[in-house]
Amino acid sequence: MLLSGSGYIAAGNMLRIMTTSHPPFHIVLIEPEIPPNTGNIARLCGATRTVLDLVGKLGFSIDDKHLKRAGLDYWHTVEIRQWASFAEISEAFPNARFWYTSKKSGKSYVQAEFLPGDFLVFGKESLGLPDDLLQRHPEQSLRIPILSPSVRSLNLANAAAIILYEALRQTGQLGE
Numbered sequence: 681m682l683l684s685g686s687g688y689i690a691a692g693n694m695l696r697i698m699t700t701s702h703p704p705f706h707i708v709l710i711e712p713e714i715p716p717n718t719g720n721i722a723r724l725c726g727a728t729r730t731v732l733d734l735v736g737k738l739g740f741s742i743d744d745k746h747l748k749r750a751g752l753d754y755w756h757t758v759e760i761r762q763w764a765s766f767a768e769i770s771e772a773f774p775n776a777r778f779w780y781t782s783k784k785s786g787k788s789y790v791q792a793e794f795l796p797g798d799f800l801v802f803g804k805e806s807l808g809l810p811d812d813l814l815q816r817h818p819e820q821s822l823r824i825p826i827l828s829p830s831v832r833s834l835n836l837a838n839a840a841a842i843i844l845y846e847a848l849r850q851t852g853q854l855g856e
Contacts, residue, residue, distance in 0.1 A: 703797030704839030706731045713739030720837035723752040735763045785821035794847035805836050
């Protein structure tokens, strides 16, 4: 069902191949742990013609019933690629622009200047992205402001939606 780096998830006998006037955005999830989050993000990707890249060890089986339930019957609309490591996806797209998301970043996502085809990178739910990755790319690291000091973080699927829709808005892809 899931093929390696250059593969797609098959829905029945159909493979989804993206066709748009803009290069699609990519949501990159590094070692996601919670099936419903990944399923909800897959549905988001299907709705927005965004590629979903899953990197590293997943905290669940791709056949997980919670993952499938969260994605409902939209799996055939999603292009999903799986990568063994972040280095592998970086090497496959050497000219890509990667935006790294973290509550530790000093730059708000609304300060980013997104371009079609950008890669939006999110870390695992329990730990986020590795500090060394963020330190190597401070100008490409973004946060979503959290106004209450008693809230540690946002849900991964919500964070992905917030940043993706801002990128779509900036690039004129919302059809408005």
